[in-house]
Every structure is written in structure tokens, then in C-alpha cells.
Amino acid sequence: MAERVFVGLPKRLVKVSIDGQEMDVLEGATILDACRQLRIDTPTLCQLETLTPVNVCRVCVVEVEGSRVLVPACSRTVEAGMKIQTDSERVRHSRRLVLELLASSVDMSLCSPQVHGWMRRYGATPERFGENVATVAQPVKIDNDLYVRDYSRCILCYKCVEACGADAQNTFAIGVAGRGFDAHIATEFTAPLPESACVYCGNCIGVCPTGALMFKSEYDMRQAGTWDESQQTVTETVCPYCGVGCMLELHVQDNSIVKVTSPLDHSVTEGHLCVKGRFGFEFVQRRRG
Amino acid sequence: MFGAGGGTSSYREAEETNLVILWGSNARETHPIFFHHLLRGVRNGARLVAVDPRRTSSAQWADVWLGIDVGSDIALANAMARVIIHAGLANKEFIERATTGYEEFARCVEAYTLEVAEKETGVPADAIRDVALEYARAERAMICWTLGITEHHNATDNVLALINLALLTGKVGRYGCGLNPLRGQNNVQGGGDMGAIPARLPGFQDLQEPDIHAKFSRAWGGAQFPDKKGYHLSEMFDAMEHGELTAAYIVGENPARSEADQTRAVRLLGGLEHLVVQDIFLTQTAELAHVVLPATAGWAESDGTVTNSERRVQRVRRALEPPVGARDDLEIIGELARRLGCDWGRPTAEQVWDECRELSPMHAGMSYARLDELGGIQWPCPDESHPGTQFLHARLWKDPVEGMPAPFHAVEHDPPVDRLTKDFPIRLTTGRRLDSFNTGVQSNQYSSPLRKREALLISPADGERLGIHDGERVLASSRRGSVEVPIRFDESLRPGLAFLTLHFPDQVATNVLTIDATDPKSGTAEFKASAIRIEKLPAGIRT
Numbered sequence: 151m152a153e154r155v156f157v158g159l160p161k162r163l164v165k166v167s168i169d170g171q172e173m174d175v176l177e178g179a180t181i182l183d184a185c186r187q188l189r190i191d192t193p194t195l196c197q198l199e200t201l202t203p204v205n206v207c208r209v210c211v212v213e214v215e216g217s218r219v220l221v222p223a224c225s226r227t228v229e230a231g232m233k234i235q236t237d238s239e240r241v242r243h244s245r246r247l248v249l250e251l252l253a254s255s256v257d258m259s260l261c262s263p264q265v266h267g268w269m270r271r272y273g274a275t276p277e278r279f280g281e282n283v284a285t286v287a288q289p290v291k292i293d294n295d296l297y298v299r300d301y302s303r304c305i306l307c308y309k310c311v312e313a314c315g316a317d318a319q320n321t322f323a324i325g326v327a328g329r330g331f332d333a334h335i336a337t338e339f340t341a342p343l344p345e346s347a348c349v350y351c352g353n354c355i356g357v358c359p360t361g362a363l364m365f366k367s368e369y370d371m372r373q374a375g376t377w378d379e380s381q382q383t384v385t386e387t388v389c390p391y392c393g394v395g396c397m398l399e400l401h402v403q404d405n406s407i408v409k410v411t412s413p414l415d416h417s418v419t420e421g422h423l424c425v426k427g428r429f430g431f432e433f434v435q436r437r438r439g
Numbered sequence: 440m441f442g443a444g445g446g447t448s449s450y451r452e453a454e455e456t457n458l459v460i461l462w463g464s465n466a467r468e469t470h471p472i473f474f475h476h477l478l479r480g481v482r483n484g485a486r487l488v489a490v491d492p493r494r495t496s497s498a499q500w501a502d503v504w505l506g507i508d509v510g511s512d513i514a515l516a517n518a519m520a521r522v523i524i525h526a527g528l529a530n531k532e533f534i535e536r537a538t539t540g541y542e543e544f545a546r547c548v549e550a551y552t553l554e555v556a557e558k559e560t561g562v563p564a565d566a567i568r569d570v571a572l573e574y575a576r577a578e579r580a581m582i583c584w585t586l587g588i589t590e591h592h593n594a595t596d597n598v599l600a601l602i603n604l605a606l607l608t609g610k611v612g613r614y615g616c617g618l619n620p621l622r623g624q625n626n627v628q629g630g631g632d633m634g635a636i637p638a639r640l641p642g643f644q645d646l647q648e649p650d651i652h653a654k655f656s657r658a659w660g661g662a663q664f665p666d667k668k669g670y671h672l673s674e675m676f677d678a679m680e681h682g683e684l685t686a687a688y689i690v691g692e693n694p695a696r697s698e699a700d701q702t703r704a705v706r707l708l709g710g711l712e713h714l715v716v717q718d719i720f721l722t723q724t725a726e727l728a729h730v731v732l733p734a735t736a737g738w739a740e741s742d743g744t745v746t747n748s749e750r751r752v753q754r755v756r757r758a759l760e761p762p763v764g765a766r767d768d769l770e771i772i773g774e775l776a777r778r779l780g781c782d783w784g785r786p787t788a789e790q791v792w793d794e795c796r797e798l799s800p801m802h803a804g805m806s807y808a809r810l811d812e813l814g815g816i817q818w819p820c821p822d823e824s825h826p827g828t829q830f831l832h833a834r835l836w837k838d839p840v841e842g843m844p845a846p847f848h849a850v851e852h853d854p855p856v857d858r859l860t861k862d863f864p865i866r867l868t869t870g871r872r873l874d875s876f877n878t879g880v881q882s883n884q885y886s887s888p889l890r891k892r893e894a895l896l897i898s899p900a901d902g903e904r905l906g907i908h909d910g911e912r913v914l915a916s917s918r919r920g921s922v923e924v925p926i927r928f929d930e931s932l933r934p935g936l937a938f939l940t941l942h943f944p945d946q947v948a949t950n951v952l953t954i955d956a957t958d959p960k961s962g963t964a965e966f967k968a969s970a971i972r973i974e975k976l977p978a979g980i981r982t
Contacts, residue, residue: 294888295886295888296886296887296888316482318475319475320475320478320500343888344888348888349873349874349889350874350887350888350889351471383758385756385757385758386754386756387738387739387754387755387756387758388625388738388745388747388753388754388755389625389738390625390736390737390738390739390881391624391625391876391881391882392469392470392621392622392623392624392625392876393470393621393622393623393624393625393626393627393628393747393748394450394470394471394472394473394621394747394748395625395745395746395747395748395749395751395753395815396472397753397814398738400739400758400759402758402759405759405760406759407739407758407759413814415814416814417450417451417814418450418472418747418749418751418815419472420475422472422475423472424471424472424873425873425874425887425889426873426874426875426876426882427472429885429887430874430876430881430882430885431739431885432884432885432886433719433720433736433880433881433882433884433885434719434736434739434740434759436884437719437720437762437765
């Protein structure tokens with residue numbers, strides 16, 4: 151009864167060395183993939199398995215023998231004979247500086263504990279640039295009932311743009327406007343979301359690593375001081391709307407759904423949802439009176 | 440299809456095919472995450488053809504849009520088949536080895552010349568020919584459809600016409616090829632798989648087959664089953680009309696708003712001697728009931744499984760404590776059984792599922808542990824070492840073919856029942872919007888920035904012809920009733936075509952207009968094709 155299952159064309163193995171360790175990696179894999187295979191914890195901010203690498207944050211850089219500059223591990227594919235250093239002084243210095251520059255101008259307090267761990271590991275001290283240095287601080291944008299945009303927290307990783315664009319949603323409601331320090335994520339003509347092309351899938355929130363994009367429900371609870379992840383459960387279930395069968399992760403606090411995400415590694419959604427799956431859960435809350 | 444009622448392909452295959460024909464489906468809005476897979480296919484170089492009366496947001500992504508007249512799908516499919524046969528592109532070897540009924544089918548489609556098809560469908564002959572040749576020549580091609588095919592009085596024939604195209608060209612049973620109904624509601628697939636079809640038992644097993652009958656009878660303590668086939672939904676309403684059906688137990692459905700010809704549906708439901716409604720809300724149907732059984736929300740307040748449009752059985756899990764008084768469907772059914780004199784104990788969802796696995800061979804290998812581990816499993820999965828089935832009907836390519844060959848069905852074009860006449864000159868079709876769902880019971884409770892008030896969408900040209908301005912309230916009437924409704928101009932509609940959703944029955948009772956002409960085989964009503972007229976309201980009422 152077993153049917154033919156398409157697994158793609160066979161791939162060759164490539165020999166590389168990472169921090170002196172010889173290994174075989176599948177052709178086409180990135181240096182980051184290889185590092186992960188060796189369980190070398192590599193910092194990343196703009197990289198996500200489901201998105202095309204855009205090489206903007208530079209925090210994953212490694213040293214490759216023969217290369218004049220450091221190379222981004224997230225996008226550079228392995229080549230036979232590559233000799234890679236992931237923890238040289240040059241790599242550590244570069245990673246530290248990237249984290250310091252970002253954290254001095256952007257509020258990174260809501261980044262994952264992992265990011266704070268990298269800050270400690272590389273000895274990042276953003277304060278050393280002084281107080282009131284160049285900053286992106288600005289008021290939170292609240293223009294609809296579903297999610298807020300707090301660009302004080304935006305590190306310009308482009309993930310939201312990629313998820314809204316060709317990598318998933320293909321709506322293209324947002325892009326990067328401005329150049330240099332003025333670069334920022336914007337809708338067309340900086341219109342409020344309800345006047346933009348946005349379809350409220352929330353796939354930008356799903357990929358945001360800093361909390362710049364946030365469910366209104368989470369934002370309101372944080373403002374009220376009631377948001378408490380230690381009191382939350384996460385349960386996997388299936389969206390109740392159409393027949394596609396998107397996997398949902400329901401984040402529940404005090405018997406209320408406080409946000410909805412989807413697993414990155416599930417073949418149906420790859421982490422992405424539509425507006426109904428992401429926000430259409432109110433009907434189960436309201437019957438609790 | 441051909442013995443297995445499910446989509447043949449996996450979503451992933453849409454990413455690696457060469458051509459997708461999206462037929463009567465606005466997947467961009469109704470199945471947005473499937474459309475992500477499809478768009479990846481497009482970005483990988485696949486061509487996309489949209490067959491739809493409306494130039495939908497899906498059609499805007501298409502290389503080719505065939506703006507077909509509502510209800511002329513068979514004329515289009517048959518004409519495409521004729522083009523393929525005449526061009527010598529029929530897959531003779533596949534037809535010979537793996538199908539039956541080709542000769543009769545070929546004779547039938549011979550009458551559907553491009554000229555005939557252009558007249559019946561409104562699609563230019565050249566466009567029909569080009570799409571037919573493209574489909575036949577593609578190495579891999581998929582046809583995907585939704586309610587634009589099935590909400591017609593001849594729904595089953597429509598589906599058969601699409602199946603014919605795949606058989607004619609050998610575009611089924613191979614990776615990246617297939618026939619895929621995108622299920623409109625969560626677990627429509629699972630409901631059918633579990634036997635919520637007259638005369639079917641779990642796993643599509645036929646109640647009327649003696650072996651099957653005996654197997655279930657043994658498992659269920661010698662239970663006897665009725666020997667005649669049950670009613671499907673539309674037949675139930677007919678039976679109510681004739682006084683044959685006097686009591687109903689409705690679980691999680693709102694027919695007082697979702698049925699076509701709503702006035703009749705409400706009258707019949709209201710006239711029942713006994714109506715029990717089990718739901719998570721006091722729906723308009725529940726308001727008509729003698730007994731209401733408050734239930735838990737299946738996807739967030741109880742455990743179980745559902746099945747999606749790629750035949751993937753997936754776990755749903757309890758994340759919330761249900762409101763006081765609401766009980767799990769399983770518990771309610773168990774209590775009902777106890778009151779009726781059968782003690783089924785208090786099985787967990789997993790125990791019920793394990794019983795299903797024992798009785799339904801296609802689910803046998805799907806333990807809860809495996810469903811958790813693999814993120815769901817696609818049926819058939821006959822044993823615990825089986826990975827699940829990525830696409831169906833590979834058997835048709837085996838040498839010799841395994842199982843029964845796949846039959847062609849000669850089907851004829853039959854236009855919508857609600858004819859367009861001088862008095863009712865405009866074709867009304869219905870559908871969904873991205874942020875809403877069916878009668879809005881669930882979706883109208885969250886605050887969507889996309890939501891607009893319901894309006895009757897017409898083409899700007901029709902507005903001009905009728906002397907109606909954008910936003911004006913009008914009277915829309917069909918042969919069954921009238922509703923007052925604001926007009927909104929919509930460039931995606933051609934002259935003569937109007938559009939409403941069913942999402943806001945309190946704003947616009949769309950189903951007062953729709954016709955309950957139903958497909959005798961599937962019981963689906965012709966929601967997609969009503970004939971209406973649009974009249975200006977007397978001065979003073981207009982806004």
C-alpha cells in the first residue's frame with residue numbers, strides 16, 4: 151500500500167571544517183545549518199527557517215579562511231574544503247558591536263532570553279555609547295483593534311517585510327522606506343494600517359523578534375501589567391474555520407486566549423495564518439460572560 | 440472520487456507543479472494558507488488559470504482568467520476535452536489501461552464545439568482552446584475547486600466533468616497532479632470520512648455491503664442497521680415538507696440561516712414536532728428548538744481529531760475550560776445513549792478514535808501518539824509502520840492497474856434552475872470574504888478592520904444602466920422573496936452579475952433570495968445561481 155513519496159533529487163555531501171572540527175554537510179546547506187548540526191549556538195536576528203535570508207543584521211557572521219571580510223552564516227552556502235571560525239576574536243568583536251549598536255538605539259527589552267544571552271556572552275555594553283544617543287524612540291502606533299506597531303523596538307531585520315511579501319503572504323503592505331539611519335518599516339505613503347493593503351494575517355507579528363509588532367491583546371495586558379508568560383499555557387490545536395487545517399498554538403492565560411501562533415515546522419502553515427485563524431477566536435471567549 | 444472521497448494531492452504538490460487550474464474557487468480569500476502553497480508554485484514557475492465568473496483576488500494572480508457565466512462549467516470542461524481529443528493529446532495508454540467509459544464520454548463531448556462552448560460559457564473560444572492545450576501538455580497539472588463547482592443543482596456532474604479532464608490526460612495519481620476539492624469548513628472532510636453521509640460508515644464503508652454490515656454489527660454488540668439509505672440534508676427538508684420527518688437533532692449547524700430559501704427552511708424547522716439543537720451558541724436555529732444542548736467548542740475546549748483538505752487527520756486539544764453548563768459533544772451523545780437504554784460508559788476521545796481505527800482500515804495506523812509525532816497523518820494509513828499517503832491513486836499507474844479502473848462519466852451541460860428572464864435579468868452569485876465565515880456566528884464576533892457593511896455588489900455598468908448610485912439602498916427580488924440592500928460597485932463583476940455573502944444575515948437575509956434547487960446526488964443547493972432583479976426604492980426611503 152505504501153505509495154511513492156517524493157523526496158527530491160539526491161544531494162552530495164560536502165567536507166568542511168568548523169572551529170577545527172571536520173564534518174560532512176549536505177550540498178546546498180548554509181554555514182548556519184552546519185553550525186547547528188554541531189550544536190554551535192549562533193546568534194541570529196534577521197534569519198528564520200521559513201524566510202529567504204536577507205543578510206541585514208550581520209550578527210551571525212563567521213570567519214572563512216581566504217575571505218577578506220566576515221561572511222553571514224545564515225545565507226552563505228557551504229563549499230568543499232571551507233575552513234570556518236565561529237568564535238575567533240574578530241567574530242566575537244563583530245558580533246558584540248552589532249548587538250551594541252542595535253541595543254543602543256533600539257529598545258530590545260522584549261527580545262527573547264536567547265538574545266539577552268548573546269549580549270552577555272559577547273560582553274555587549276550598549277551604555278558605553280552614552281545616554282540619549284541616536285535612537286528610534288517614537289510613540290506606539292495603534293490604529294486598529296488587532297495589532298500595534300511599536301517602532302521604538304524595530305531593529306529593521308526585514309522579517310515582517312519578507313513575511314508580508316514574497317516569502318509567504320504576498321500582500322506587500324509594508325516595505326523599508328528611507329535610507330541610512332532614516333530607514334524604517336512603512337506602509338505605502340505611511341498610511342495607517344486600515345488604509346493600507348494590510349489584510350491582518352498577523353504573519354508579520356509571527357516573525358518579529360523584538361516585540362515591535364504585537365497583538366493588541368498582548369499590548370493591552372502589558373500596559374495593564376497583567377501579561378505573565380509564566381502563567382500561560384500553549385496548546386496545539388486546529389483552526390475552526392476553513393478546511394485547510396492550519397495548526398494553531400493557543401496561548402492561554404486565566405482561561406482566556408491571549409494570542410495565537412502557529413508552529414514554524416508544520417507542513418500546512420510553516421508558521422503563517424490568515425486573519426480568521428490569528429484573530430477570529432473571540433467567539434469562544436465571549437460565551438464565558 | 441473513484442472510491443475515495445477526498446482530494447488526491449498534498450498542499451506541498453501545489454508548490455512543485457507546472458499548472459494549477461483554480462476552478463470555482465477564490466482560495467486567496469477562502470483558503471488563504473493553501474494559497475500560500477499555490478503562490479510558492481507560481482513563484483517556482485507554475486502557471487495559474489482561474490475559472491470564475493468574478494475576477495476575484497485569486498484571479499488577479501492568474502496568468503489566465505476565464506470569466507465564465509455562472510453554471511456553465513460542464514460546457515467549458517466538455518469543450519476542453521473535445522479540444523484535447525481532437526489535438527491528439529488524450530493519454531491513450533492511460534485511458535486504455537486505467538479507465539472505463541471513454542468511448543461514451545468521447546461521443547458526449549463531441550457536441551461541445553468551441554462555438555457552442557463560447558455561446559454557453561461566455562468565454563472566448565481561443566481562450567478555451569489555449570487552456571485546454573496547456574492543461575493537456577503540462578507535465579504536471581492540478582485542478583482545485585471549491586463551492587463554485589459544488590453549490591449547483593448539478594454539483595456531482597460538475598465534479599465528474601473535472602475528473603474526466605484528469606482521466607483524459609492522465610493527470611491524477613502522480614506527484615504534482617491531481618483533483619482537489621478544497622473543503623470549505625473545518626472537518627468537512629473528516630465528517631464525511633467518519634460516515635456523516637447517508638449509507639456510509641466510518642472510512643467510507645458502505646452500510647449496504649453485507650461484509651461491512653456484519654463487521655460493524657459484530658463490533659457494536661449485534662446492532663442492526665436500517666437497510667435503507669438515509670436522507671441527506673436537502674432530502675430531510677423535503678421529508679419535513681411531506682410530514683415524513685417530524686423530529687430533528689441538529690449538531691453545530693445553523694440551517695435557519697445557512698439553508699437556501701431561508702423562508703421555507705425556517706417554516707419547516709419551526710413546524711417540527713421536536714427539534715433538538717446542540718451548539719456552542721443560541722443560534723437562530725437554536726431559538727426554534729424545543730431542547731437546546733449547550734456544547735463545548737470542539738477546537739479549543741475538547742479533545743479529538745479533524746481531517747483537512749489534504750486528508751490529514753490532525754489532533755485538536757482542549758486549551759480552555761468550557762463555560763459552566765457546556766458539555767463535550769462526546770459526553771452529550773453518551774448521556775443520550777444512556778437515556779435511550781445503551782450504556783457506552785464514558786470513553787475518552789482517544790478510546791473512541793481507537794475503536795474507529797479498528798473498524799476503518801484507512802485510519803488503522805493512526806494512533807494518537809503517531810498523530811502527535813508526525814503532525815497529523817494523511818489517509819489511507821493502514822498500519823503503524825505506514826507513513827500516510829501523500830497522493831491518491833498511484834494504483835492507476837501500477838502495471839497491472841491495482842483495484843477498479845477509474846470510470847469516465849459522460850455529463851451534459853444543464854444551466855442553472857433559476858432562469859434569467861426579463862423579470863429577473865441579473866445573475867446573483869454568493870461567496871465568502873477573507874475575514875468572515877458562513878453565517879457569521881463565529882467570525883462576526885471579532886473586530887476585523889477589513890469588515891464592511893454587507894452590500895449587493897454589482898458592476899458599475901449595471902449601476903449606470905439602472906440609474907443607481909454607489910451606496911444607494913435598493914430592493915433586490917428573486918422568485919422567492921425580496922430584501923432591501925445597499926449597492927456597492929465592484930470592478931470584479933461583469934455586467935449582469937451580482938454578488939452577496941451569507942455572512943451578515945441580520946443585515947441582509949441573502950438566503951431569502953437563493954434557490955433551494957438541489958443536486959439529487961450530493962444534496963447541495965444552488966447557492967451560486969439565483970435570478971434577481973434590482974429596483975430603486977421609492978423616493979424618501981433611499982439613502
